[in-house]
Amino acid sequence: MTLSPQLTNGEQTPRYWYFSTARGSVPAFKSELKQRLPQLRPSYSSGGFLTYKQDGAAVSSAVMRKLIFAGTCVEAMGKLDGGNPKSFWEMAVPVLQRELEPQRRFCLHVWSPDLGGCGEPALTPEVRRLFHEISAEVPAALAERLEPTPEAREGQLCLDVIVTADGTWWLGRHRADSLHRRFPGGLFPLTPAPDAASRAWLKFEEGLWWSGFPIGIGSRCADIGAAPGGGSQALLSRGAEVLGVDPAEMTPSVLRSPNFRHLRGKISALRRSEFLKTRWIIADMNVAPSYTLDALEEIVLRPKMAVRGLLFTMKLFSLAMAADIPAYIRRIKSWGFNQVRVRQLTFNHQEVMAAALKKPFRR
Numbered sequence: 001m002t003l004s005p006q007l008t009n010g011e012q013t014p015r016y017w018y019f020s021t022a023r024g025s026v027p028a029f030k031s032e033l034k035q036r037l038p039q040l041r042p043s044y045s046s047g048g049f050l051t052y053k054q055d056g057a058a059v060s061s062a063v064m065r066k067l068i069f070a071g072t073c074v075e076a077m078g079k080l081d082g083g084n085p086k087s088f089w090e091m092a093v094p095v096l097q098r099e100l101e102p103q104r105r106f107c108l109h110v111w112s113p114d115l116g117g118c119g120e121p122a123l124t125p126e127v128r129r130l131f132h133e134i135s136a137e138v139p140a141a142l143a144e145r146l147e148p149t150p151e152a153r154e155g156q157l158c159l160d161v162i163v164t165a166d167g168t169w170w171l172g173r174h175r176a177d178s179l180h181r182r183f184p185g186g187l188f189p190l191t192p193a194p195d196a197a198s199r200a201w202l203k204f205e206e207g208l209w210w211s212g213f214p215i216g217i218g219s220r221c222a223d224i225g226a227a228p229g230g231g232s233q234a235l236l237s238r239g240a241e242v243l244g245v246d247p248a249e250m251t252p253s254v255l256r257s258p259n260f261r262h263l264r265g266k267i268s269a270l271r272r273s274e275f276l277k278t279r280w281i282i283a284d285m286n287v288a289p290s291y292t293l294d295a296l297e298e299i300v301l302r303p304k305m306a307v308r309g310l311l312f313t314m315k316l317f318s319l320a321m322a323a324d325i326p327a328y329i330r331r332i333k334s335w336g337f338n339q340v341r342v343r344q345l346t347f348n349h350q351e352v353m354a355a356a357l358k359k360p361f362r363r
């Protein structure tokens, strides 16, 4: 399958692609791209914004979607030095005429790898201002079809205006064909809840949305490396029952929840029978991935255990560890989890999130 086949590039040959990645992950992103999409050659890049030229073979949308270190990717339409809304619409209108299906609406994604960046709110005041300025200039014939907010619906055509520090506008378009591609720059729009016990609340909220795991009222979960309790809060707010494993103290509000039980201690010291009813495990220990994987394996492979899904962080203490991710995925699959995805989420810093699911699930 090629990426959005209806997005033919008109007169612009060769094709270019624009990517964003967390600034600290640039080398990992580059080596991932070299391996997964060898037909793309590096072109201009600045910080976490990278442009690539396509040589030959079509680019698979499935491969694009599975990239671990890409925040988002956009098919290039061109660039404007010192951009302005009028010139943007002059370039965008022919693309919309060609590619926007009748009766469908489209979205405008204005973002900046320099203003936002991984882990920061995507819509900074500057980006918001530009979004409104560009929206206000939409040609009358398209005004009704431009969504008023940048959050795209599944499958919607999005026009991208990527503003880099030197004032250049890089114009592109993409289909919102995954959760992250629905948002400008692929940045998941979440601000910390006022009562969040830790920043980990952000990454587990995002991780639960991204995984699509059906965790809800009464779901039996374990949270390994639970303290101070952001991840447990994300589960509790969905109505789950949570066993929190950690030698450290939990936030009092989490401890007060009738659906939370604290198993105080290291995971290695606990009786495995504690997890007999557990169906979902989240884990977030500040240890090497091999330790986290050992701990999870030790639980999920025990007789009588029936764990359906895992959502856990793997810390990359050095970026060279990114090269081990394929071996980690193979190991997780060998436990019977047939759907395994790994991604550096918006709120993961020096780590990635893994989501592993048994589908269908049989006890």
Ligand SMILES: C[S@@+](CC[C@H](N)C(=O)[O-])C[C@H]1O[C@@H](n2cnc3c(N)ncnc32)[C@H](O)[C@@H]1O
Pocket (backbone or CB within 6 Å): 197, 198, 199, 200, 201, 224, 225, 226, 227, 228, 229, 230, 231, 232, 245, 246, 247, 248, 265, 266, 267, 268, 283, 284, 285, 286, 287
């Ligand atoms: C990054 S913090 C976790 C944040 C937490 N997930 C949250 O949502 O607030 C890492 C935690 O892992 C715990 N940890 C480290 N090694 C552990 C082990 N062997 N067993 C259980 N917890 C462990 C630490 O005590 C620490 O509280």
